[in-house]
Amino acid sequence: MIALPLLSSALLLSTGFIPSTPELGKAEARCRANESGPALLIDIVGLKDRKGNLKLEVYPANDADFLQDDNIxxxxxxVFRRVEVPVPASDPATLCVRVPGPGRYAVSVLHDRDGNRKFGLSVDGVGFGSNPKLGLGKPKALAASIVAGSGLTRERIIMNYRRGLMSFGPLTARP
Structure with missing residues (x-):
């Protein structure tokens, strides 16, 4: 059964796809010292604990591209940007991500509590731009978007965690 991995590799090379790695999108996202923008400065609130990593990702603000595979x-x-940092030991948890220019972007944050780099429904937390109320599926891109200005645009994202069998939301009531 070696043919399938070889076929997959050949397909990736022939279509121009970049193999997915945790580093994709990070170089473009990295804020500089004294960042002037355009960039999003995101305050992460409502963390369940201080374990693991925070991963913030920026996507085009349309449903077809929102949460799409990074290498695609x-x-x-x-547009695809990624910032990944260990959860800070104390507040505030603020992440800075550069964006290509002023405009609307869909934003997601993962609290990867177990550090495995993927979302685990019963373990991890998520948050989205504009803090939409969550159901069991992903929100629409427009509901999860933020409008970036030409400088630094500061926003707050409230984290959501699984509560019970069919509920997903903030640990405390929304302010």
């Missing part, structure tokens, strides 16, 4: 977006020349 990059191969198609679309």
């Amino acid at each position: 977006l990059i191969a198609q020349g679309k």
Whole structure:
């Protein structure tokens, strides 16, 4: 059964896709010292604990591209940015991510509590731009978007965690 991995590798090379790695989108996202923008400065609130990592990702603000595979977006020349940091030991948890220019972007934050780099429904937390109320599926891109200005745009994202069998939301009531 070696043919399938070889076929997959050949397909990736022939289509121009970049193999997915945790580093995709990070270089473009990294804020500089005294960042002037355009960039999003995101305050993460409502963390369940101080374990693991925070991963903030920026996508085009349309449903087809929101939460799409990172290497597909990059191969198609679309916006994708990623910032990943250990959860700070104390507040505030603020992440800075550069964006290509002023405009609307869909934003997601993962509290990867177990550090495995993927979302675990019963373990991890998520948050989205504009803090939409969550159901069991992903929100629409427009509901999870933030409008970036030409400088630093500061926003607050409230984290959501699984509560019970069919509920997903903030640990405390929304302010």
